[in-house]
Every structure is written in C-alpha cells, then in structure tokens.
Amino acid sequence: xxxxxxxxxxxxxxxxxxxxxxxxxxxxxxxxxxxxxxxxxxxxxxxxxxxxxxxxxxxxxxxxxxxxxxxxxxxxxxxxxxxxxxxxxxxxxxxxxxxxxxxxxxxxxxxx
Amino acid sequence: xxxxxxxxxxxxxxxxxxxxxxxxxxxxxxxxxxxxxxxxxxxxxxxxxxxxxxxxxxxxxxxxxxxxxxxxxxxxxxxxxxxxxxxxxxxxxxxxxxxxxxxxxxxxxxxxxxxxxxxxxxxxxxxxxxxxxxxxxxxxxxxxxxxxxxxxxxxxxxxxxxxxxxxxxxxxxxxxxxxxxxxxxxxxxxxxxxxxxxxxxxxxxxxxxxxxxxxxxxxxxxxxxxxxxxxxxxxxxxxxxxxxxxxxxxxxxxxxxxxxxxxxxxxxxxxxxxxxxxxxxxxxxxxxxxxxxxxxxxxxxxxxxxxxxxxxxxxxxxxxxxxxxxxxxxxxxxxxxxxxxxxxxxx
Amino acid sequence: xxxxxxxxxxxxxxxxxxxxxxxxxxxxxxxxxxxxxxxxxxxxxxxxxxxxxxxxxxxxxxxxxxxxxxxxxxxxxxxxxxxxxxxxxxxxxxxxxxxxxxxxxxxxxxxxxxxxxxxxxxxxxxxxxxxxxxxxxxxxxxxxxxxxxxxxxxxxxxxxxxxxxxxxxxxxxxxxxxxxxxxxxxxxxxxxxxxxxxxxxxxxxxxxxxxxxxxxxxxxxxxxxxxxxxxxxxxxxxxxxxxxxxxxxxxxxxxxxxxxxxxxxxxxxxxxxxxxxxxxxxxxxxxxxxxxxxxxxxxxxxxxxxxxxxxxxxxxxxxxxxxxxxxxxxxxxxxxxxxxxxxxxxxxxxxxx
Numbered sequence: 001x002x003x004x005x006x007x008x009x010x011x012x013x014x015x016x017x018x019x020x021x022x023x024x025x026x027x028x029x030x031x032x033x034x035x036x037x038x039x040x041x042x043x044x045x046x047x048x049x050x051x052x053x054x055x056x057x058x059x060x061x062x063x064x065x066x067x068x069x070x071x072x073x074x075x076x077x078x079x080x081x082x083x084x085x086x087x088x089x090x091x092x093x094x095x096x097x098x099x100x101x102x103x104x105x106x107x108x109x110x111x112x
Numbered sequence: 113x114x115x116x117x118x119x120x121x122x123x124x125x126x127x128x129x130x131x132x133x134x135x136x137x138x139x140x141x142x143x144x145x146x147x148x149x150x151x152x153x154x155x156x157x158x159x160x161x162x163x164x165x166x167x168x169x170x171x172x173x174x175x176x177x178x179x180x181x182x183x184x185x186x187x188x189x190x191x192x193x194x195x196x197x198x199x200x201x202x203x204x205x206x207x208x209x210x211x212x213x214x215x216x217x218x219x220x221x222x223x224x225x226x227x228x229x230x231x232x233x234x235x236x237x238x239x240x241x242x243x244x245x246x247x248x249x250x251x252x253x254x255x256x257x258x259x260x261x262x263x264x265x266x267x268x269x270x271x272x273x274x275x276x277x278x279x280x281x282x283x284x285x286x287x288x289x290x291x292x293x294x295x296x297x298x299x300x301x302x303x304x305x306x307x308x309x310x311x312x313x314x315x316x317x318x319x320x321x322x323x324x325x326x327x328x329x330x331x332x333x334x335x336x337x338x339x340x341x342x343x344x345x346x347x348x349x350x351x352x353x354x355x356x357x358x359x360x361x362x363x364x365x366x367x368x369x370x371x372x373x374x375x376x377x378x379x380x381x382x383x384x385x386x387x388x389x390x391x392x393x394x395x396x397x398x399x400x401x402x403x404x405x406x407x408x409x410x411x412x413x414x415x416x417x418x419x420x421x422x423x424x425x426x427x428x429x430x431x432x433x434x435x436x437x438x439x440x441x442x443x444x445x446x447x448x449x450x451x452x453x454x455x456x457x458x459x
Numbered sequence: 460x461x462x463x464x465x466x467x468x469x470x471x472x473x474x475x476x477x478x479x480x481x482x483x484x485x486x487x488x489x490x491x492x493x494x495x496x497x498x499x500x501x502x503x504x505x506x507x508x509x510x511x512x513x514x515x516x517x518x519x520x521x522x523x524x525x526x527x528x529x530x531x532x533x534x535x536x537x538x539x540x541x542x543x544x545x546x547x548x549x550x551x552x553x554x555x556x557x558x559x560x561x562x563x564x565x566x567x568x569x570x571x572x573x574x575x576x577x578x579x580x581x582x583x584x585x586x587x588x589x590x591x592x593x594x595x596x597x598x599x600x601x602x603x604x605x606x607x608x609x610x611x612x613x614x615x616x617x618x619x620x621x622x623x624x625x626x627x628x629x630x631x632x633x634x635x636x637x638x639x640x641x642x643x644x645x646x647x648x649x650x651x652x653x654x655x656x657x658x659x660x661x662x663x664x665x666x667x668x669x670x671x672x673x674x675x676x677x678x679x680x681x682x683x684x685x686x687x688x689x690x691x692x693x694x695x696x697x698x699x700x701x702x703x704x705x706x707x708x709x710x711x712x713x714x715x716x717x718x719x720x721x722x723x724x725x726x727x728x729x730x731x732x733x734x735x736x737x738x739x740x741x742x743x744x745x746x747x748x749x750x751x752x753x754x755x756x757x758x759x760x761x762x763x764x765x766x767x768x769x770x771x772x773x774x775x776x777x778x779x780x781x782x783x784x785x786x787x788x789x790x791x792x793x794x795x796x797x798x799x800x801x802x803x804x805x806x807x808x809x810x811x812x
Contacts, residue, residue, distance in 0.1 A: 013259065014258030047718075106361055109363050109457070169725050190657060193589060193622045193623055224591075434787045435570050438784060
C-alpha cells in the first residue's frame with residue numbers, strides 16, 4: 001500500500017480553481033480505479049473526478065463548498081498494491097504549472 | 113465616436129453582478145470583458161456581438177455569458193462555423209451602419225479569416241477614400257500558456273500589426289481589458305483585440321467606465337531605474353515576476369505594459385529608456401520579425417544616446433507553439449528574462 | 460461505479476429500438492465492427508477519466524458515434540486508402556489500425572500531431588481546424604489518380620465543419636477533377652453549442668452534393684451495417700473512376716463537445732435520453748444475437764478482450780515519455796536556418812543547470 005495524494009488538475013484548459021460540490025466517497029471507503037470520488041464545479045462546467053487509483057480513501061482535503069486552487073491537494077488514496085498503483089507513476093495528478101518564479105540567474109546592480 | 117446616453121449609463125450601473133458603483137468591482141478578466149461588452153451593447157444600439165458559440169453558450173470562455181439573454185438574439189448571435197464569413201459579415205454590417213464586435217473563437221481560427229481581415233476589413237476605409245469606415249472590433253482569445261490543443265494558442269500581433277489599416281491591442285489585467293475593449297468598440301477604425309487566455313481567470317479591480325488614455329498609450333506598471341522591461345498580455349506578469357526577483361538583488365526594473373501594439377507608444381518607450389538607459393522586450397511570439405524588433409528599432413531611433421546597452425529580446429522561438437510539456441520551455445522563462453537583464457546590465 | 464460497467468447492461472438490454480439489417484454482410488466483418496466499437500467505447504471512457512485525473516489537458520469524446528466511425532473505417536482498404544481525420548475520429552483510428560498510444564499522445568499533449576506516423580499509418584495527423592483537412596483529401600486523391608494508383612481518400616468532418624469555406628471549395632474541386640474521394644460527414648447534430656438548424660441551411664449536408672456534381676447519401680449513422688454499405692458503395696464508385704461521393708451519417712454526440720464543455724448549457728437531457736435509446740452498440744449487439752451470428756459467450760469474451768486492450772493502451776499513453784525540448788527545434792525544417800540553430804544552441808545553453 002502506498003499513499004497517493006491527488007492534486008486538483010486544471011479541468012478546462014487554463015482554469016485556476018474549482019469548487020467542491022459533493023463528495024461521493026468518505027474516508028475508509030474502498031474505491032475502484034475510475035470510480036467517481038467527488039463532484040466539482042469550474043467556471044465552465046460541473047464534473048465528477050474519477051479515482052486515479054484503486055485503494056482506500058485516506059483523507060479528503062477540502063470541505064463541500066470550498067474553492068480549491070488548481071494544484072491543491074484534493075484527496076489522499078491509500079492505493080492497493082499491484083499493477084494499477086504502478087501505472088503512470090508521477091503523471092497522474094500532476095498539473096500544468098504556471099512556471100514557479102524559481103530562478104538560477106543572479107543580478108548585480110550596474111555602477112551608478 | 114462615442115454615443116453615451118444617460119439612459120445607457122443607468123442601465124450599466126444596474127448590472128446583476130452586484131458591482132458596487134462606489135468601489136471598483138473585483139472581476140476576472142473574462143468577466144471584465146463581459147462587462148465591457150454589455151456596456152458597449154447598452155450604450156450604442158448599433159453594436160452587434162457575434163461568432164461561434166457566443167450566444168446561447170456564452171462563449172467557450174464565458175466571455176459573452178448572459179449577453180444574448182439580455183440584449184436579444186438580433187444583437188448577440190451564434191454564427192455557423194465560418195471564420196472568413198464571420199469577418200466578411202462584419203464588413204457588410206459596418207457598411208450598413210452597424211458596429212460589429214465579432215469573436216474568432218481561438219487565435220488559430222483567425223488564420224482562415226485572414227483574407228477578410230487583411231484584404232477587406234483593413235483596407236475598406238482606404239479603398240473607399242473614407243466613405244466606408246470599419247468600426248469593427250475583432251476579439252480573439254490569444255497566446256499560449258494553457259496547455260491547449262494545436263491551433264488554440266498562437267500569437268498574432270506581429271501579423272496584424274504589419275497590416276496597414278488595422279490597430280492592435282492586448283490587455284494584461286481585468287481593468288485594462290475593460291478599458292481597452294471600450295476604447296476599441298468606440299473607435300471608428302478596425303481594432304484586433306487579443307485576449308490573453310492564460311489570464312482570463314485572474315481577478316482584479318475594474319474601475320467604472322471613465323476617461324481613458326488615448327489609443328496607443330502604454331503604461332508603466334512598475335517603476336524602476338536600472339532597466340526597462342517591455343511586454344504585453346500575459347508577459348507583463350512574467351516581467352513583474354522578474355522585477356520582484358531582481359529587486360532581491362538590488363536591481364530596480366521598470367515594467368512597461370505596451371497595451372497597444374499598433375500604434376506603439378514610441379514616446380512612452382523613449383521616456384522610460386531615458387530614465388533606465390536599458391531595455392529588454394519580452395514576448396511569446398517567435399523572435400524573427402516579431403514586435404520585439406519593432407520595439408528595439410523604435411527605442412534606438414528615439415533614445416539612442418540614452419542607451420547603455422543594445423536592446424535585448426526575450427521571445428518564443430522560431431517554432432510553432434509546442435504541445436503541453438514543451439510549451440513552458442517555449443515561453444520566455446524567468447531565467448531567460450533575467451539573463452537578458454544581466455546582459456544589458458553588464459554590457 | 461466505473462463508467463465502463465454500464466456497457467454490460469446496455470449490451471444485455473433486450474429492449475433495443477430500431478433493429479438494424481445485417482443482411483448479406485460477412486459475420487467476421489460484423490464481429491470485428493462490434494469489437495472495435497466496444498473497444499472505442501471503453502477507451503473513450505478511459506480518455507475522459509484521464510482528463511479528469513489531470514493526465515490529458517483536454518479530450519473530445521466520440522461517445523455515440525462509434526458506428527459511424529467504425530462502419531466507415533471497415534469499408535476502407537488499409538493497404539491503399541488514406542484517411543484525413545479532424546480531431547474526434549479516435550474510433551476510425553482504432554478500426555484502421557493506427558497505433559493508439561501514439562494517437563492518444565496527441566490528447567496527452569505530448570506532441571500536437573501525436574506520436575504515430577501518419578504517412579505509414581495512412582491516417583493524417585489530428586487536426587483541430589475543422590474543414591482544413593478536407594481539401595487535403597481531394598489533393599491526395601488527385602495525386603492518386605495522376606499516378607494511376609488504386610487508393611481512395613476519405614475526409615472526415617462534422618456538421619459544423621460543413622459550413623466552412625474550405626469544405627465547399629474542396630467539394631467543388633473534387634467534382635471538377637472527379638477525384639477518388641469520399642466526403643464523410645458525421646452529422647452529430649451539435650457543432651459545439653449550435654444545433655443543426657442554426658448551422659446547416661436547408662437541413663441536409665448531403666443535399667449539397669447535387670450542387671457539386673456528385674451523389675449525396677444520407678445514412679443512419681448509428682447503424683453500423685448501413686454506414687458500412689454506404690461507404691463501401693462510395694469507395695467502389697471512386698475506385699472505378701466514378702468520382703467523389705458525399706456521405707452524411709446522421710448520428711449524435713452523446714457527450715459534451717469536449718471535456719471543457721458543459722452541454723447542459725445548451726441542450727436538454729430529454730434529447731440525450733432519446734439518442735441514448737438509439738445507441739449504436741446495443742443495436743449491433745441485439746442484431747448479432749437475433750441473427751444467431753455469435754455464441755452465448757461472445758459478448759463477455761469480447762468485453763474481456765476489449766478491457767485488456769484498453770488497459771494496455773491507457774498504461775502506454777500515461778507512461779509515454781515526454782519529448783525532449785530540442786524536439787521543438789528539430790522538426791521545423793528539413794534544412795534548419797542558421798538562426799534557428801542559433802536559437803536551439805542558446806536554449807540548450809540556458810537550460811543547462
């Protein structure tokens with residue numbers, strides 16, 4: 001078993017947030033891959049998010065009615081071992097990032 | 113020309129979105145454009161909004177949400193899928209006294225309409241010796257940064273700025289989006305209004321309609337004394353990020369939002385560079401024959417003796433906008449802009 | 460429960476309206492069509508799930524259009540013909556033998572045109588500008604006639620695209636040049652939010668064929684046998700020098716336009732229910748069973764096979780490698796310009812940690 005925290009993806013090409021309408025699962029529930037976990041609403045539509053893993057729901061990270069930023073934790077699944085949990089590691093749940101303002105280049109002010 | 117009847121202004125304040133007249137409403141950019149469109153439709157009965165899915169659906173980015181319900185199907189309507197036809201329709205409507213505000217759903221869908229935009233809209237006034245003005249505002253959701261499918265993320269500004277007879281602008285914030293759109297629709301010349309999709313959902317204060325700087329005016333969004341960053345659309349935010357990082361090193365960067373890409377505010381650029389002595393222009397579009405070249409040329413023509421270093425360009429590459437994971441590599445990154453700043457500081 | 464499970468219930472539902480006539484078609488062909496339609500249905504649901512899970516930035520579902528796509532693809536000759544798709548032809552790709560991991564790489568936004576080889580696959584790159592590829596089909600077909608080849612081109616497009624100038628220019632040229640091409644319109648009733656009656660003056664895409672000097676055929680797009688026959692007839696005509704045909708397959712897009720869309724904003728649920736009752740999959744299943752063409756275990760085995768294949772495709776596309784950044788520069792030209800090479804070198808230099 002391994003915990004996977006699923007981050008809210010951009011559900012509609014450039015959206016920045018979504019609101020939780022209703023949870024369809026509770027902590028402790030066993031879920032199948034692709035089983036609907038939660039209904040969320042974006043500026044474009046209301047959609048159900050299917051579970052990326054089979055396993056057990058460990059934690060919900062947002063209350064119903066809450067608005068979450070894209071990239072914020074949505075739910076943690078204790079994933080069942082096996083091929084499903086191994087499928088696409090590091091891909092499911094990642095979000096398109098606005099490049100963080102990380103930097104490597106340092107500057108010096110010019111002589112006055 | 114503006115026809116701003118008192119009755120229209122009353123209707124404007126009565127909007128259902130609860131915008132308090134006393135304090136600027138906080139809106140997303142797509143809401144700000146929606147509000148400007150509603151104000152344009154309310155203040156001038158000749159204004160028409162049309163395009164693909166702009167009516168019942170309210171646009172794929174909800175920019176025209178509710179407008180058909182409010183202003184009726186004659187003034188806000190869906191067209192068949194026919195981009196060249198949509199712009200051609202605008203030409204005929206304008207010749208018959210209307211003020212069309214067509215939408216092309218995505219930047220990549222402007223290319224099928226290039227014939228009507230370039231051969232017809234842009235030169236009708238010239239061809240008719242002024243008898244047939246073209247008060248057409250062509251709205252185009254534009255630029256990249258949203259991991260969109262192909263043809264859904266393109267930078268058209270250099271293409272259209274190059275066409276005699278077209279004016280071009282691109283807002284960087286909800287307030288700018290509101291103001292520039294009202295200016296565009298009130299202008300009697302055709303304006304290509306490029307909306308940065310990547311900033312549609314950004315929230316910001318949107319003051320009520322009021323006096324605006326003339327068409328072709330840039331804006332200093334952050335003052336600084338060591339170098340000027342010039343940008344438009346979503347790249348203004350990239351430049352502001354860079355300016356904040358540079359400040360950590362004691363470097364004060366001025367950020368100029370060009371706003372209008374034609375006419376370009378040459379005086380504003382020269383004034384900024386006269387203060388900072390260095391300029392870096394940042395855009396998403398490919399480098400070669402991009403507007404960065406125009407900015408660099410204007411700066412060296414107007415402010416050659418002020419310059420302490422050659423103007424640098426940080427741009428997309430001479431490649432089509434790439435898909436998903438490559439797009440952030442294509443768009444100017446913080447580090448690429450910082451490197452260019454370093455080059456002008458250390459020249 | 461997971462969406463794909465609904466398929467079992469649908470398949471076993473005995474109350475299926477609109478029986479379809481399988482008369483004269485080989486059992487192998489029909490069974491293959493069923494397998495492809497079922498696989499496409501399951502893969503489509505997986506693709507929607509992958510979008511909701513953040514793996515695909517966007518996806519365009521073909522739910523409900525499986526018969527139109529698979530039936531027409533089944534009529535093609537994979538050795539000689541060439542397909543020009545738009546962006547919703549996943550089931551055509553599947554039935555035509557395209558590498559589906561490579562195809563879906565386009566929806567995962569790894570590369571806009573996907574990772575498959577459109578020339579070797581004889582299946583053009585996914586194209587988001589509707590109508591744009593239709594003249595290409597005419598050009599390909601003209602080239603085939605000029606070189607004396609046996610192939611036909613087929614251009615897929617929708618009711619929305621039928622309004623585009625490119626489509627009309629293409630049809631007229633095909634009529635003038637009598638090229639071996641089939642214009643295959645999937646009329647799924649909705650061009651994003653705009654219904655047929657606001658899109659197609661006169662109400663029929665097929666009717667336009669008369670103006671371009673070619674036959675126009677309307678076919679029930681949810682009847683895979685009827686679609687196959689109509690496409691086959693059009694291809695036979697084209698191959699024997701009879702010129703182009705326009706086939707309009709009347710079907711229905713049961714899903715929203717894309718994963719970014721909300722169809723509830725512009726159409727009512729009653730209409731969707733009506734069309735769910737005409738779902739092409741149970742219609743074919745019912746016909747196969749009624750005609751006694753398949754044994755009692757067929758459907759379960761077909762579903763098991765389809766699920767296995769879908770799982771492999773899903774895992775393949777989810778774990779496919781991202782292209783290196785240098786790919787941006789390396790596919791622009793055969794002979795890159797010095798300036799582009801300079802930009803590439805500068806990018807590599809700046810990327811270095």
